[in-house]
Amino acid sequence: MKILGLSFGKKNANSDILTKEALYGAKEAYPDAEIKFINTQRLTIDRCIGCGACSMALERGKDNNCVIKDDFQMVEEEIRKADAVIVAAPVYVLQPVGQFKNLVDRFSCRHDVSAINWVLDKRRNGEMPGDPDAFPQERFKRRTVSYISVGGASTENWTSMGTATLHLFGFPVMMQVVANYNANSMGTIGNPYLDEELIGHMHEIGKRTAAALEMAPEDVEYYGPKGNGTCPVCHQNLLTVNGTTTVECPICGIEGKISIDGDKLHVEFSEAQQARARGTFAGLREHTTEIQGFGAICGPKIMANKELLDRQMDRIKNFDKYINE
Numbered sequence: 001m002k003i004l005g006l007s008f009g010k011k012n013a014n015s016d017i018l019t020k021e022a023l024y025g026a027k028e029a030y031p032d033a034e035i036k037f038i039n040t041q042r043l044t045i046d047r048c049i050g051c052g053a054c055s056m057a058l059e060r061g062k063d064n065n066c067v068i069k070d071d072f073q074m075v076e077e078e079i080r081k082a083d084a085v086i087v088a089a090p091v092y093v094l095q096p097v098g099q100f101k102n103l104v105d106r107f108s109c110r111h112d113v114s115a116i117n118w119v120l121d122k123r124r125n126g127e128m129p130g131d132p133d134a135f136p137q138e139r140f141k142r143r144t145v146s147y148i149s150v151g152g153a154s155t156e157n158w159t160s161m162g163t164a165t166l167h168l169f170g171f172p173v174m175m176q177v178v179a180n181y182n183a184n185s186m187g188t189i190g191n192p193y194l195d196e197e198l199i200g201h202m203h204e205i206g207k208r209t210a211a212a213l214e215m216a217p218e219d220v221e222y223y224g225p226k227g228n229g230t231c232p233v234c235h236q237n238l239l240t241v242n243g244t245t246t247v248e249c250p251i252c253g254i255e256g257k258i259s260i261d262g263d264k265l266h267v268e269f270s271e272a273q274q275a276r277a278r279g280t281f282a283g284l285r286e287h288t289t290e291i292q293g294f295g296a297i298c299g300p301k302i303m304a305n306k307e308l309l310d311r312q313m314d315r316i317k318n319f320d321k322y323i324n325e
């Protein structure tokens, strides 16, 4: 069993401590586990430039490598090897630090289980070039993940998008979420070692993230020491409202129905909606189908309006000239 700890915080600071304590917990429960820890703070993980080289390569029968070469490749290799991952990131302005999102944009989209299998199926039926069996199947292996968001503020709303955004890392790869923990209040706790309960939770998170690998996915019980959240899939408390009694979980993209009893709010997410959450194959496939339909809708429109678009695009390409005219 390979367990990876990824910390996006400062070296030996709060995120490192919490991640390493979770790894100690996993090691206590599984002494033979192979443990790897990476602190990303001094690594260069540049942003995705949206060049599309990865998806084009896949559609041309090759691997979908990222063409930007920096420390990302080393981190990616370690995530691919891991069976269980503990991710901890500090909150910078309500959300995980930006470097985390750079990793998500470059790693997670390129490991979208549905998008890759869509291409592999096309290879199988001869509609796309390439050997479907040449694609490394271990990329689809079962993985578990737990998220720890680390914030200074005691006011929880200053960390409101911490654990929620951390979820973006694992859902395209269909990693099973075992635990979320919003480790806020670091400004008053001072050091995680001054809060025994917090350290205990980290051990439990490490142990459970590893133990889940030995269970059937449906038997894994979510571990949420601060509550189980509103969405039964991601266990977050964020909701998108639209003026009706139908609400949406912005992380999972599933609909729920709200009802109010006195001052209690209840949100019911049906089994059918849970089964199409973004982190399931069905949920990912909805998006693959949507994306694959873009060409048929846009292609004819663009061709029919070529002259208009050329004229308008000249105003964009030569903006400095036009704006000062």
Ligand SMILES: Cc1cc2nc3c(=O)[nH]c(=O)nc-3n(C[C@H](O)[C@H](O)[C@H](O)COP(=O)(O)O)c2cc1C
Residues within 6 Å of the ligand: 008, 009, 010, 011, 013, 014, 015, 016, 089, 090, 091, 092, 093, 094, 095, 150, 151, 152, 153, 154, 158, 159, 184, 185, 186
């Ligand atoms: C630029 C910046 C913005 C921050 N914004 C927030 C914030 O919005 N909410 C919060 O709770 N903490 C915020 N913090 C505090 C950090 O989350 C906190 O110090 C955390 O422990 C840092 O993680 P580390 O100790 O692992 O480096 C911010 C820190 C920095 C440097």
